Amino acid sequence: MRLTQFLKQYDTEQKSIEFFRIQRERQGIKCSKCGGVSMHWSGTKTLWHCNGCGYRMGLRKDTVMENSKLPYRIWLTVLYLMLMTKKGYSAKEMQTILGHNRYEPIWLMMHKIRILMGKRDEKYQLDGFVELDEGFFAGHRKKGDKEDGKPFKEIDRNEKVLVAVNKNDHGAKFLKMTVVNSLSKLDVSYEIPKMINKSATVITDGRRCYTPLAQLVENHQIHIIRNKKEVCNTFPWVHIAISNAKKKLKGIHHHVKNQYMQNYLNEFTYRFNRRNFNENIFDRLIIAVLACAWCV
Numbered sequence: 001m002r003l004t005q006f007l008k009q010y011d012t013e014q015k016s017i018e019f020f021r022i023q024r025e026r027q028g029i030k031c032s033k034c035g036g037v038s039m040h041w042s043g044t045k046t047l048w049h050c051n052g053c054g055y056r057m058g059l060r061k062d063t064v065m066e067n068s069k070l071p072y073r074i075w076l077t078v079l080y081l082m083l084m085t086k087k088g089y090s091a092k093e094m095q096t097i098l099g100h101n102r103y104e105p106i107w108l109m110m111h112k113i114r115i116l117m118g119k120r121d122e123k124y125q126l127d128g129f130v131e132l133d134e135g136f137f138a139g140h141r142k143k144g145d146k147e148d149g150k151p152f153k154e155i156d157r158n159e160k161v162l163v164a165v166n167k168n169d170h171g172a173k174f175l176k177m178t179v180v181n182s183l184s185k186l187d188v189s190y191e192i193p194k195m196i197n198k199s200a201t202v203i204t205d206g207r208r209c210y211t212p213l214a215q216l217v218e219n220h221q222i223h224i225i226r227n228k229k230e231v232c233n234t235f236p237w238v239h240i241a242i243s244n245a246k247k248k249l250k251g252i253h254h255h256v257k258n259q260y261m262q263n264y265l266n267e268f269t270y271r272f273n274r275r276n277f278n279e280n281i282f283d284r285l286i287i288a289v290l291a292c293a294w295c296v
């Protein structure tokens with residue numbers, strides 16, 4: 001669905017409520033209190049009544065929208081813009097598009113969606129032939145933010161990110177980007193099993209932090225890199241992904257605070273992994289987003 005068509009179709013709060021109700025009922029409504037599945041909808045109160053225990057379950061309950069006071073139309077529009085358009089948006093731009101008078105709720109909503117995007121991608125591990133390397137992303141940290149209980153003195157710090165891409169003869173398939181505390185063997189060993197399946201073949205450079213991969217995956221290939229050109233030839237997709245992610249972060253969000261870096265990378269990888277989805281996949285993606293119980 002094109003943006004203009006979408007905005008026309010869901011131009012009122014009532015139509016947006018109806019959209020979310022239909023989507024949630026399609027995936028099956030279950031009472032949060034007793035687990036019963038016999039529920040009836042009360043349109044005037046925007047909730048379902050449980051026929052078993054009488055519990056009244058709001059439309060936002062157990063979704064990313066829980067505890068939010070923002071109108072459904074705003075949620076639907078932001079989800080559409082974040083999922084279906086190629087361009088990413090900063091919270092400031094989104095606030096302008098929506099004509100909303102407050103920045104903070106829009107910022108918070110977008111971060112909740114980014115966290116959910118990360119949770120969706122956490123369900124999958126990369127398999128087959130995987131390129132793995134590290135990237136350094138410029139983060140921004142306010143003077144006085146604390147790290148290990150001590151005030152942090154620097155303004156800017158490079159965030160270390162493990163980047164893995166699995167590929168086949170046609171090119172890159174799926175991407176994962178994970179912020180790590182350090183490039184130590186311990187931190188790398190902890191993150192790799194979450195990113196890459198044990199049966200994969202993984203190619204890395206000779207950095208010592210990757211030596212535990214010999215035990216973590218079936219086949220670990222090490223390529224000693226001698227110059228910059230060799231990096232691009234050996235890890236082409238990882239470096240394209242790093243370069244594109246950096247451009248996007250710098251171009252759209254400018255100064256990304258370190259503590260939110262993973263959220264922005266979640267959005268980038270979520271979009272990348274679904275770049276070949278057709279326009280009509282929107283409903284499916286919305287179901288995926290609504291299916292995640294909000295528990296942060």
Ligand SMILES: [Zn+2]
Nearest residue numbers: 031034050053
């Ligand atoms: Zn019930």
